[in-house]
Structure formats: C-alpha cells, structure tokens
Amino acid sequence: MVLAITSIELKSPLLFFRLSLVSLQVINQLKNSSCIDYRTTGFWKKHYTITLWRDKEEMQNFSRNGNHLYAMGKSRFIAKEIRVAILNMDEFPNWKEAKTLLAHSGKIHKYE
Numbered sequence: 515m516v517l518a519i520t521s522i523e524l525k526s527p528l529l530f531f532r533l534s535l536v537s538l539q540v541i542n543q544l545k546n547s548s549c550i551d552y553r554t555t556g557f558w559k560k561h562y563t564i565t566l567w568r569d570k571e572e573m574q575n576f577s578r579n580g581n582h583l584y585a586m587g588k589s590r591f592i593a594k595e596i597r598v599a600i601l602n603m604d605e606f607p608n609w610k611e612a613k614t615l616l617a618h619s620g621k622i623h624k625y626e
Contacts, residue, residue: 515550516567517603519616522589522596524559525625529592533561536588539581548572555609559594564612570600589625596623 524533537554544552550566567573576582589596597620607615 519599523594543581
C-alpha cells in the first residue's frame, strides 16, 4: 500500500479561511475516491494530511483530478511551503512519526 504524508505551511494565519474552504472540497473528493483512509491535523499556519491508498496509481488519479488538482494550482497563493512524502506502508504512523518521516523523506515545494 501507499501512504502519502503532506504538510502545508501558510504564508499568513489569515489564509486559514481560504485553506478551509478549499480543504472541504478536497475532503469531499477524498471521501468519494478509492482512498482507504485519511487523517488530518493542524493549527495556525501548519496543517498535515495522511492518506492511505491501495497503490500509487489510485493516489495519482486522485491528486491529478477534480478539487485536488484545482487546489494544487492555487496553493502558491496561500502556501509558504508544501512537503510531500510518498511511502510504502500498510498502516498509519502516529503523528510524531509522520512528521519525522515528512521532515526526512519529504519533497519540498517553497513559494515566495
């Protein structure tokens, strides 16, 4: 199975409301996808998501379509940094472990 761990660091805490609106749409898409399970957490400017997929193809099909694709296109306007780690794992790590995996294995996208 494939586990995707992502984080977004907002440019400003005021952008939380814009993130929330887009996140609701992405979560609705996620609930109607082939995602096995997901978890989210975050506060202030830093937010995290973990999703579990049967394979990389299903994960990519989700991320390259619909509301998620739209959100990726708009992320540069609200994000200071986005990190993504794609791992072969069969179960969710705890949040502390997930954040460590993301810090060491994550691909970093920075925006000015």
